[in-house]
Amino acid sequence: MSDNATAPPKPAREGGHALLVASGIFLSRIAGLVRQKAMAHYLGSTAAADAFNAAFRIPNLLQNLFGDGALSASFIPVYAGLLAKDDREAADRVAGAVGTALALICAVLVAAGVIGAPYLVWAIAPGFTGPTNDLTVHLVRILFPGAGLLAMSAWCLGILNSHRKFLLSYAAPVVWNFAMIAALLGFGPRQSTDELAVSVAIASVVGSALQFGVQLPVVWRLAPGIRPLLNLADANVRTTARNFGPAFFGRGVMQISSYIDSVLASLLPIGSVAIFGYAQTLYTLPVSLFGMSVSAAELPAMSSVIGSDAEVAEWLRGRLAVGLRRIAFFVIPSAAAFVLLGDTIAAGLFQSGQFDRSDSVRVWATLAGSSVGLLAQTWARLYSSTWYALKDTRTPLRIAFIRVVLTTALGWVMAVQAPVWFGIDAQWGVAGLTASAGIAGWIEYILLRRALDARIGRTGIAAGIIPRLWGAAAVAGLAGVLVKLGTSTLHPIVAATLTCGAFGATYLAVTAAMGMEEVRPILRKLRIRR
Numbered sequence: 001m002s003d004n005a006t007a008p009p010k011p012a013r014e015g016g017h018a019l020l021v022a023s024g025i026f027l028s029r030i031a032g033l034v035r036q037k038a039m040a041h042y043l044g045s046t047a048a049a050d051a052f053n054a055a056f057r058i059p060n061l062l063q064n065l066f067g068d069g070a071l072s073a074s075f076i077p078v079y080a081g082l083l084a085k086d087d088r089e090a091a092d093r094v095a096g097a098v099g100t101a102l103a104l105i106c107a108v109l110v111a112a113g114v115i116g117a118p119y120l121v122w123a124i125a126p127g128f129t130g131p132t133n134d135l136t137v138h139l140v141r142i143l144f145p146g147a148g149l150l151a152m153s154a155w156c157l158g159i160l161n162s163h164r165k166f167l168l169s170y171a172a173p174v175v176w177n178f179a180m181i182a183a184l185l186g187f188g189p190r191q192s193t194d195e196l197a198v199s200v201a202i203a204s205v206v207g208s209a210l211q212f213g214v215q216l217p218v219v220w221r222l223a224p225g226i227r228p229l230l231n232l233a234d235a236n237v238r239t240t241a242r243n244f245g246p247a248f249f250g251r252g253v254m255q256i257s258s259y260i261d262s263v264l265a266s267l268l269p270i271g272s273v274a275i276f277g278y279a280q281t282l283y284t285l286p287v288s289l290f291g292m293s294v295s296a297a298e299l300p301a302m303s304s305v306i307g308s309d310a311e312v313a314e315w316l317r318g319r320l321a322v323g324l325r326r327i328a329f330f331v332i333p334s335a336a337a338f339v340l341l342g343d344t345i346a347a348g349l350f351q352s353g354q355f356d357r358s359d360s361v362r363v364w365a366t367l368a369g370s371s372v373g374l375l376a377q378t379w380a381r382l383y384s385s386t387w388y389a390l391k392d393t394r395t396p397l398r399i400a401f402i403r404v405v406l407t408t409a410l411g412w413v414m415a416v417q418a419p420v421w422f423g424i425d426a427q428w429g430v431a432g433l434t435a436s437a438g439i440a441g442w443i444e445y446i447l448l449r450r451a452l453d454a455r456i457g458r459t460g461i462a463a464g465i466i467p468r469l470w471g472a473a474a475v476a477g478l479a480g481v482l483v484k485l486g487t488s489t490l491h492p493i494v495a496a497t498l499t500c501g502a503f504g505a506t507y508l509a510v511t512a513a514m515g516m517e518e519v520r521p522i523l524r525k526l527r528i529r530r
């Protein structure tokens with residue numbers, strides 16, 4: 001690179017940042033799994049569980065739009081770029097303006113959500129009627145203020161990530177989950193399912209305030225010059241606002257895809273929305289742990305690199321290759337485990353109380369459907385982050401529109417119509433939702449990659465890596481299935497622990513024998529702990 005270019009961060013350093021993101025996400029996801037375990041125990045797949053899962057999705061739109069989406073895509077590249085130039089005054093000015101604008105927007109949207117809750121429920125869950133519909137409306141009104149606080153915590157995330165403080169921003173949701181867990185454990189044994197759903201919704205709002213609050217002190221310490229203001233005349237603020245629009249609508253389109261799944265699930269037999277929610281908790285885990293961790297760590301680094309177009313393109317291709325390979329190493333075995341061991345995993349996590357063996361099997365089918373596009377959806381996150389680092393939020397938006405159209409059409413066919421055509425029980429239509437989303441995910445990934453290749457040159461990883469990883473996952477899957485069959489009479493938690501342990505150990509052993517470089521840090525850490 002030229003003398004005036006910023007040297008790329010060392011791979012180990014960026015890998016360390018990705019590890020911090022993954023650690024934070026892991027902690028929050030584990031807390032989320034505990035929350036879902038308690039939800040499954042006390043609510044199972046009842047009508048109250050359907051109502052809570054549907055209501056939870058509607059105000060959560062704010063968090064998803066402003067979190068790892070529009071705000072990150074538009075704010076971090078500008079803010080991190082100013083920090084790289086050591087222009088702290090301009091960076092603080094942008095952060096203050098973005099925070100003020102976000103607070104005003106969230107206030108308006110929260111008020112609109114509370115007032116328009118009946119219409120939102122009708123749009124997202126048209127299959128709900130009577131008491132289930134009424135409960136969902138009530139829950140939406142409770143949850144919306146908390147969603148505004150979660151959206152504000154995304155502003156904190158943008159500042160913390162730009163300063164390379166990854167752990168706190170991604171571990172903060174732990175306190176949000178713990179608030180709901182406390183409500184489930186405290187009120188679950190002595191309230192009806194409808195009353196419990198209301199108590200958990202209130203706890204969610206309390207947890208949202210805690211999640212926002214634990215990040216603020218560190219934000220003020222890192223950027224003490226931030227002041228509330230609304231300065232739209234600033235050039236950097238205008239750049240952020242200009243990039244925010246396409247990113248917001250792009251993220252919105254992605255959310256529409258998720259909400260379409262909820263609409264279709266509400267048309268299936270009772271419990272389908274809840275089953276979809278439990279499965280989603282599991283299949284988004286590898287996407288978050290390995291896709292979001294790499295993408296979130298790379299976005300500030302990609303946004304900070306300086307040099308000629310050719311130099312920047314070369315560096316981005318190198319970072320992409322490393323990130324794609326790291327993602328594949330973890331996501332491919334996850335997909336294999338969902339297909340072969342999904343029932344054991346679901347039983348170990350959720351099977352107790354109101355959640356029985358038949359529910360575990362339905363979650364398994366849904367997980368198997370998700371494995372179709374798990375790798376593509378995770379890779380697409382990294383490609384989108386690369387586009388955002390290039391300050392182009394419009395290309396991902398155009399491609400997201402294509403994905404949502406495909407998700408809608410394929411979801412209707414595979415979830416609602418296919419069971420009728422083939423004489424299958426309608427409850428299995430939930431698996432069609434995740435499978436159809438996976439097919440659309442592959443098309444989205446291909447389009448993102450082709451467009452980026454045209455801009456910075458050919459991207460991807462070396463040929464032969466993916467078949468080797470699938471081969472290792474297949475061998476590990478065989479070991480897991482054998483243990484699963486041999487432990488079928490044991491307690492679900494014990495069986496899941498032994499089965500997943502055998503799967504993981506076999507995968508590490510096979511990839512180590514293959515000489516895969518990604519396994520070396522894992523084995524090194526295991527040796528240190530031993």
